[in-house]
Amino acid sequence: AQTVTQSQPEMSVQEAETVTLSCTYDTSESDYYLFWYKQPPSRQMILVIRQEAYKQQNATENRFSVNFQKAAKSFSLKISDSQLGDAAMYFCAYKPLMNRDDKIIFGKGTRLHILP
């Protein structure tokens, strides 16, 4: 069965510093998508970044970047220059590419605190 594991339930980082959130997944598929979603205290979940497994280049969105290690099945999120607005729950998620009926699988989340 496909699983997504986030081993850090909570993390803290000083404002303006860099933090890395870990995610590992288990799958026998070769083509899939990986996502990081952010859920701030207001509760509306938004997509932070997406990675296609067939792309070797790590995805980047402004201060957010990923370290995608396909062989190790690892997909960590790096947040540079942390800001107070980055405080949120972060969910790692996985979706197989081939079957459109396959559901997205979420990890249990990492709560990120930003220390002023």
Next chain:
Amino acid sequence: DGGITQSPKYLFRKEGQNVTLSCEQNLNHDAMYWYRQDPGQGLRLIYYSQIVNDFQKGDIAEGYSVSREKKESFPLTVTSAQKNPTAFYLCASSISDNTGELFFGEGSRLTVL
């Protein structure tokens, strides 16, 4: 603005009562989803619908029911058969391009007294 609207934001009900949570989207998305979020559990899929008049059970469908009579609407009923209904419920939608990106509503907090 396009988006997903969930209502009510907070709902209190007595044990044994059915409740219906509303989810409306104006994004013209084909697929809609209901997730349940509990502390430390992440998001668990209750039901999803890829097209109007069709829906499938997710991982924790017992005690819940849905309908999809219109593309824009995907209401969730929490029935009295749901043993532990107090939770935060999230509705989401996506286009059918298999990229998997979900767009979420702001959620509904249900508390059963």
